[in-house]
Amino acid sequence: MKLSFSEFKNSNHKRLTLLGMSGVGKTHLAKLLSHQDKYFHYSSDYRIGAKYLNDKILGNIKNHVKQDKWLKDLLDKESISIQNHITFDNLSSVSTFLGKTGNPELGGTSIDTFIARQIMHLNAEIKTMLDVPQFIKKAKAQGFNHFINDAGGSLCELDNEQVYQTLSDNTVILYIRASKTNEIALIKRAQTHPKPLYYQANFLKHELDIYLQENQLIYIAQINPNKFVRWVFPRLLEHRKPKYEAIAKKYGYIIDNEDLYQCRSANEIFELIYRAMN
Structure with a gap:
């Protein structure tokens, strides 16, 4: 049930889920709030990598290491060990595991492996979000009055009502909406630093088909992985925006990141949130 303005304002335990693309100001908001009071910072990406994908990440690294016979012998004899730090x-171990599909000679991952890892990430993110109530209890037991669920940008891609209802029942879902200027900055960052991303299966298939046709390619293995990420990112952004809006409309509230970046204190953050809830 969506928390009302009066319930949230009068609560001694402020609990937020931050929704939006990476780079819209979630960290800025979390840092400002943490300067005023004691917040438990729950990072979904960290939880995914440290808990639900840890064994898969280590297995992938070990497979790469074993391509070198000398290192393989040391690893098999347990003379060396590998850890996920x-x-x-x-969070580079998570993004490296997720990878980018395309030409293996250019660092690409085969489409079958890529899709399998996308499914693993999806399942891990669902479990991570359903863990939030458990971690709220842990945070309270450790003396944290407040809780921030720093959700990944792909939260809107889960299309899982149980997840959204759980988050709404236990936190205030706050969508930080990017301005046009911020969207341009996000796209520019994706051009200069193309990162592995999560895509919904139908979206990925549709965009790969278009990319192959536009570039007169036959096979996904011919795709330059970084070029595809640069090309698809603006389309992914447009794909996600209505999803964020729908979640916020049904389960939460919306603030604009331009307003957020005008805030210089926790009190100003809360005034912004209160206005959104009224």
């Missing part, structure tokens, strides 16, 4: 600030 994931942190809130360094």
Whole structure:
């Protein structure tokens, strides 16, 4: 049930789920709030990599290491070990595992492996979001008055009513809507630093078909992985925007990131949220 303005304002335990693309200001909001009070920061990407995909990530790394016979022998004899040193600030092991589909000679992943890992990520993200109530209890037991669920940009892609209802029942879902200027900046960043992304299966198939046709290619293995990410990102952004809006309309509230970046304190953040809830 969506928390009302008065319920949220009068609550001694502020609990938020931050919704939106990476780069819209979720970290900015979390840092401002943390300066005022004690917040438990729950990172979905960290939880996915540290818990639900950890074994798969390590298995993938070991398979690459074993391509070198000398390292394979050391690993098989347990003379060396491999660990996943994931942190809130360094999630590269997750993105490397997810990968980019396309030409293997250019660092691409085969489409079958890519789709399998996309499904793994989807299932892991669902479990991670359903873990939120459990972590709220843990946070309270550890003395944290407040809770921030820093959700990944692909939360809107889950299309899972159980997840959204669970988050709505336990937190205020806050969609940080990107301005046109911010969207341009996000697209520019994707052009200069193309990152692995999660795509819904139907969206991915549709976009790959268009890309192949536009570039007169026959096989996905001919695709330059980075070029595809640069090309598809603006289309993914447009694909996700109505999904974010729909979740916020049914389960949460909306603030604009231009307004968010005008905030310089936690009190100003809350005034912005209160206005959105009224």
